[in-house]
Amino acid sequence: MCTLRCYIVCALALSITGIFVPTLAAQESQPETPVADTPLPFTLGDQFFTISAGAYFPLFLVNPSDGSLPSTNQTVGGVGSLQWGIYLNEFFSVGIETSYIFSFSPNTRLLSFWPTSAKVTFAPRIGYFLIPIWLDVGINFSYFEDSTKADLLLKGGVGFYWFFDQAWAIGLRAEYWFIPQTYDNVRVPAADTRLLNSLTTSIGVIYLF
């Protein structure tokens, strides 16, 4: 079973996601906008999916007990993600994203993450280009051998997309991940607390609808 902190982390992340949905529900429906040949400013209710795949780069750990920055001892891995979002206005959108990340230990033992997060994005568009900047908070599930651990997840990222179609865009994105994996001496020594810092870079495709 998970610790109380796990549930708190979960509830926090989920509540952030939950806040936006009822907010949107309270909005009145807007008249449908005619199809245009050039991208129009985003308006409330515009939705999109983003799918991406790329590389995972573990950077370093932080050991809070002594302040050291040890190596993660993880290999470069892979990441794939799926995001859904909805615009609140011309520049801001909210959404959720779930990903899968894999990496290996020095002895090729598989380490995998399943992060899910709520996302707030500021996405200015310049002509056919979109430059989203986002912040996420959520839960990361770590899987390693028989161990599973749920931790808070904080990440931020930036992307650069080109709309090659009215509804489609392709681009690059980079995210910085911060996963504080904390223990409290209940079953695992508190000295094993580590804060993971990592980076992902990927190619993404956006579909607007």
Next chain:
Amino acid sequence: MWRESTQHRGIFYGVWIALIFWVLSAFLLGSCNHGPRGIFAELQEEQRIQQANTGENGIPTAIHKIQVGSEDRYYLSAHRLFWRPSNNDGSDWNEIGSPASFENIDSIAVATISSTPYLFASVTNNSNGRSGLFLLNTSNHSWSGELMATTHNTADAPPPEQVVQLLEVEGNGRTRLLIVGRQLNVTDGYTLYSYNTRNSDATDDDSLTVLWPSVGIINDVDRAGASRLLLTDATGLYCVDDDGSAELTETRRIDGSSSLAGMNQFEMRRLVSDSTPDGDAIHLGGIYISETSGSTGDIYVSSGRGALYRYHYTNLGDICSSTWQDGCDNTTDIDDCWGKSNFGIPNYRYTDMLWFASLGRLLIGIRDNNTVEGGYREIEINGSQIGEIHNPQGTSYSSAALSTTSVRSFFVDGGKLFALTEGRGMWRASYDSGVPTWSLDFSR
């Protein structure tokens, strides 16, 4: 299409996705499973396992250390025969060619005769399945002639055509090889042979004798003093004793051949069998005799169901005349009787046991009854009391394939511990403050 959808459709999707997100998260949170260490912390400390320095085939079956000239060497049988200096663990294993017509090196054993070690190898011909016993000249790595099959013919049984197991028994200043063998056309039962190495040239093939015809599978043999053998077969644990004279000699045979005086004075007793109080049969386990100072000590025998039997002795000579007694389990109150320890790991059987002095614990290889998974455990022995069982500490063990495969046997050289596994190579470790650092020394 550009912005064709209505807002209420987006809200509909959003609600559903949030709901799925919530359900999935709650489900996954409920399945948290903490290991003994933090995941990132364990990973941080994981050390890369040193890979074997040879890519040759073979499951390691036996390893011995022999001094050749001024150099100490390890000899390892693993389908072929290999050697390397013992003081350079990073050096490559060198392959020694097999005897002509015998491609496979099944196992090796060392007999020390007049302070000179002799390395014997049981070999198999791939085409006809026939085995042979050869002696290796360690100075130039040449093979002697086939010792037991070409020239020898015992009066009571032919020499084995196939060697199943090769063991060594020391006592009274000399070494005997025990050969578990069979004829190729015999499918049930094996024969236990004794090969006497009393001659200084270690080639006295006339000394091949039959100790025990038609035995079941012999799993392990160890010595209990000068002249008493403990061995197990499919039906129980047996003790082979003589008539109390100084030694087992090649003239004594189990079948009481009239031409060999004294043969009929061997005594065989079943000490522990299926009729033990809990009906726990003895199968394929290790036998370990503690090295207690003085004349007292303990003998541990493992069972196929993960039980550990203990015999606390005050006189090794009484082993074969002792009987099973209730109340002998895990206590020092009753001497010279067999009992079952309370120690056990459900669903696992024990493969080999070894007292590792550097750690001060009994190491016991374990194997799942249905798979080859197992690894090993460390057991505290407090005097004659079996203490707690421990998993080896450190990520070096937990991250190694050794931890998930069966350990066939252990070998110790000073502070170095070797584990010969079932198909996952031979591993080597040294302990530092109770934590082993394992590396793969030889792999397939």
